Amino acid sequence: MTDRELSFGSSEPELDAETVASFLSKLDELWDEDASDQANVLPLFRDRLRQDYGSAFDRLARVHAAAVEAASWGATAMDEYIAGLYADASSEEGEAQRLDEYEWLMRGLGARSLLAFAEVTWLAQGGYPNGALARVRTMHELAITAAVIAEHGNPDAAHPELVQRFSRHREVFYPDTARKLAASGALEDDLFDADTLDLLAQREQELIAEFGAEFRGAYGWAQPLFAPGERISFTKLANFVEPKLAILYSITSSHVHADSAGWHHGLIKFRDEDVFAAGPTNLGLASSTSLACRLLLACLDLVIPATIEVDEEKDTDGALLLTGVRHLVEQALAAMKAAEAAVKLREEGLETEAAGDQEGSLD
Secondary structure (H helix, E strand, O other): OOOOOOOOOOOHHHOOHHHHHHHHHHHHHHHHHOHHHHHHHHHHHHHHHHHHHHHHHHHHHHHHHHHHHHHHHHHHHHHHHHHHHHHOOOOOOOHHHHHHHHHHHHHHHHHHHHHHHHHHHHHHHHOOHHHHHHHHHHHHHHHHHHHHHHHHOOOOOOOOOHHHHHHHHHHHHHHHHHHHHHHHOOOOOOOOOHHHHHHHHHHHHHHHHHHOHHHHOOOHHHHHHOOOOOOOOHHHHHHOOOHHHHHHHHHHHOOOOOOHHHHHHOEEEEOOEEEEOOOOOOOOHHHHHHHHHHHHHHHHHHHOOOOEEEOOEEEOHHHHHHHHHHHHHHHHHHHHHHHHHHHHHHHHHHHHHHHHHHHHHHO
């Protein structure tokens, strides 16, 4: 029987220094000779992508610009409204501060959604729909979190304490993070000596005393919405506000995790051959941008006041701005859908032509 053996990983220790030096020298020479050709591969692909989707990409950029403008207007309008509450001697004690803290938290969630949307569109313009869907996953979590806090944690809701719980939730993980970071050896200087770790542990216990033992959980900030001791999952959180959106968590998770579904997503059919994708593509871009647009709208609806009424004077600028963003979204999505349909039609024609050429060569 023939002896066989495979070895993976760096095999440099088994190579002599002269062989390695010669190979690396030739490798550098080849890259220098082909530098211009290699440098043009991705730009040429993206030029073609731009030809196919350029109008749609421009419309997505309009969506982002209009959404940022609307959010900026909303932030200024809320600042003025809250300032009026602080100045109003007849307002309820603590009312202005509660709304101030709530609005500040919601403003941050809205800003993160805007940032993630920009990342989705950037990845789509690069030809990376799976990467875009990974960012859509973040947008989904932001939309659900914002919806839960807006419905159950606003100043007039049953659990306004959710604002403080969410804002401070990260602190409960500091001790564990510090211990893991110190144990990793990644730090040149030991920032976390015994006294520092003791202080962090003490802070953790203070938070537990204030918010309860379940505060340590991944979604411990939302524990007041659940039965004592109940394990909280993101799906359960989503079911409080948008049960129909729970499917998005399943759809997008495989683009974040190294799971079986993600493995299958990477397997594509190229003509008659099964291959694994390891680069950009010109297909599948419409779905990620469509989901991103819908989730962005959901978040904006929660952080931008549609109307503001003070002393019987009603400001509806927010409603108009949100209507404008929706209008631009519909234009962008229609353009993306049409562009992708045209690309699919062309690609199918090329595959048919290639199959015919192959049959002809066999004859």
